[in-house]
Amino acid sequence: MPVDPNEELARFAVEKSYFRADNTVRHNAYMPGREKAVSVFRQSGLTEAEIWELGVTRVAKHRDKPLLGRAVIHVYHVLSQELSVESAEPPPRHANILGWPHEHEKQKEKALELAARGTFVRR
Numbered sequence: 001m002p003v004d005p006n007e008e009l010a011r012f013a014v015e016k017s018y019f020r021a022d023n024t025v026r027h028n029a030y031m032p033g034r035e036k037a038v039s040v041f042r043q044s045g046l047t048e049a050e051i052w053e054l055g056v057t058r059v060a061k062h063r064d065k066p067l068l069g070r071a072v073i074h075v076y077h078v079l080s081q082e083l084s085v086e087s088a089e090p091p092p093r094h095a096n097i098l099g100w101p102h103e104h105e106k107q108k109e110k111a112l113e114l115a116a117r118g119t120f121v122r123r
């Protein structure tokens with residue numbers, strides 16, 4: 001299913017390094033792994049309870065860590081960084097942020113921009 005630019009994406013946080021005490025998003029939340037992808041979930045159209053359930057069942061349980069919150073960003077902000085968002089089901093509503101440069105510093109620049117545009121929702 002194509003990802004709409006107006007959709008909201010949730011990056012579930014099980015690490016404190018994803019956010020600051022003032023509930024702003026850190027760039028670590030959007031740094032890609034070895035696969036050059038950032039795992040996110042499409043939250044548009046879900047209730048708050050459904051979003052948290054998605055985070056608990058699809059992220060926190062798999063990592064055996066508590067769910068601390070989520071970083072939320074619109075797809076159009078991701079696209080503005082010359083990155084893409086591709087649906088990657090299963091699990092349901094899963095997607096990946098792709099198109100990351102190979103150089104770590106350039107990845108960090110893009111992650112900093114995403115973090116500046118994202119909002120953190122504490123659980």
